[in-house]
Amino acid sequence: MIQALRTAFDNLAGRHGLGVALFVGAAVFLWVLVLIVLPQLSMLDFSFRHNLPPPEIGGPNDVYTLDNYRYFLIGPDAGLNSLDIGVLLRTILAALFVTLIDIALCYPIAFILAHSARGVAVRLMVIGLIVPFWVNEILRAFAFRVLFGTTGLINGVGMGLGLWEAPIDFIRADVALYAGLTYAYILLMVFPIYNAVEALDRNQIEAARDMGASWWRVHWRVVLPVAKPGIASGATMVFMLTAGALAAPQILGGPSNLWFTQLIYQWFNEAGDWPRGAAYATILLVVCLSFVLMTMRLFRVSIGAIGR
Known part of the structure; x- marks a missing residue:
C-alpha cells in the first residue's frame, strides 16, 4: 500500500510538479483523516461507553463496556435478539438485491454507451442519465411514493389497461422502496462499468463473433472479464450506500419493513x-465491509483493480 502511494505521488510530481503533488497529497490526507478516520474512531469509542448523563461523563462510572454489543446479540430479555439481528440480515439481503438489479440494468447500458451508441445518441443517453439527478434525493423519493401510490400513475395505467381491477399497494409490498433505491444509485453503477468496458478493443469482440461465438458467449468470455473491476467497483458503492440508506426507507418503506439504519436513527435521536447507536452503526459498518471483502475475494477482484 505504501509503495503504491509513493508511486502515485512520484507520478503526480513528475507530471504536474512537486507543488501540485504536495497539495493533492495534503488535501487527500486531511480529507481521509478529518472526515473519515477521526469520526469513525470517535464513534468506535462511543460504542464502548455507558449511556451516562452529562455530569457523569468523565467520572468514575465512565468506563469501557461491551454492553452495547451484547444488547445487539442478547437483547433486553437475556435471549437472542432476533428482532435486531433479523433487521440487519434483511437490510443486507435487500442491499444485495438492489445491487444485483443495478448490475442487470446498468451492464447493457454501459456496453451500449461504450461500443454501440455514437455521436448524438451517446450525448442524449448521458444527459438522460444525469439530468434527473439534478433533483434532490428526498424529492425523488417522494416522487416514487406518488408514482407507486394507490392513486398513482402505475396503478392508474394498470387498471386502465385492465391488468388488475383494484389498486395494488406497492408501498406496503416494498416495490416502491426497491425501485427507488435501484434508481437512486444507478449512476454509481453505470459509469464504473462504462469506464472498464470502454477500454476493451472492439476488434476482440468482432474476432470472437467471426469465430462463431454466440452473443452471450462473447459477453461471458470477452467483455465480462474486462468489465469485472468496474462491476465490482459499482457494486461496492451501490451495496454500501443502499445498506446505509435512511431517507428512502423512511419515505418509501412499508410499515413492516424496518431498515437497520432506522434502528440506528432511533437509538441516536429518539x-x-x-x-x-454508535455500536449499531459500527456493527453495520463491519458487516458491510466484511461482505464486500468476501465478495471481492470470491470474484478474485483486488482493490487495486477497482481503483483503476
Whole structure:
C-alpha cells in the first residue's frame, strides 16, 4: 500500500510538479483523516461507553463496556435478539438485491454507451442519465411514493389497461422502496462499468463473433472479464450506500419493513442513547465491509483493480 502511494505521488510530481503533488497529497490526507478516520474512531469509542448523563461523563462510572454489543446479540430479555439481528440480515439481503438489479440494468447500458451508441445518441443517453439527478434525493423519493401510490400513475395505467381491477399497494409490498433505491444509485453503477468496458478493443469482440461465438458467449468470455473491476467497483458503492440508506426507507418503506439504519436513527435521536447507536452503526459498518471483502475475494477482484 505504501509503495503504491509513493508511486502515485512520484507520478503526480513528475507530471504536474512537486507543488501540485504536495497539495493533492495534503488535501487527500486531511480529507481521509478529518472526515473519515477521526469520526469513525470517535464513534468506535462511543460504542464502548455507558449511556451516562452529562455530569457523569468523565467520572468514575465512565468506563469501557461491551454492553452495547451484547444488547445487539442478547437483547433486553437475556435471549437472542432476533428482532435486531433479523433487521440487519434483511437490510443486507435487500442491499444485495438492489445491487444485483443495478448490475442487470446498468451492464447493457454501459456496453451500449461504450461500443454501440455514437455521436448524438451517446450525448442524449448521458444527459438522460444525469439530468434527473439534478433533483434532490428526498424529492425523488417522494416522487416514487406518488408514482407507486394507490392513486398513482402505475396503478392508474394498470387498471386502465385492465391488468388488475383494484389498486395494488406497492408501498406496503416494498416495490416502491426497491425501485427507488435501484434508481437512486444507478449512476454509481453505470459509469464504473462504462469506464472498464470502454477500454476493451472492439476488434476482440468482432474476432470472437467471426469465430462463431454466440452473443452471450462473447459477453461471458470477452467483455465480462474486462468489465469485472468496474462491476465490482459499482457494486461496492451501490451495496454500501443502499445498506446505509435512511431517507428512502423512511419515505418509501412499508410499515413492516424496518431498515437497520432506522434502528440506528432511533437509538441516536429518539432514545438519546448515543453509545448504543454508535455500536449499531459500527456493527453495520463491519458487516458491510466484511461482505464486500468476501465478495471481492470470491470474484478474485483486488482493490487495486477497482481503483483503476
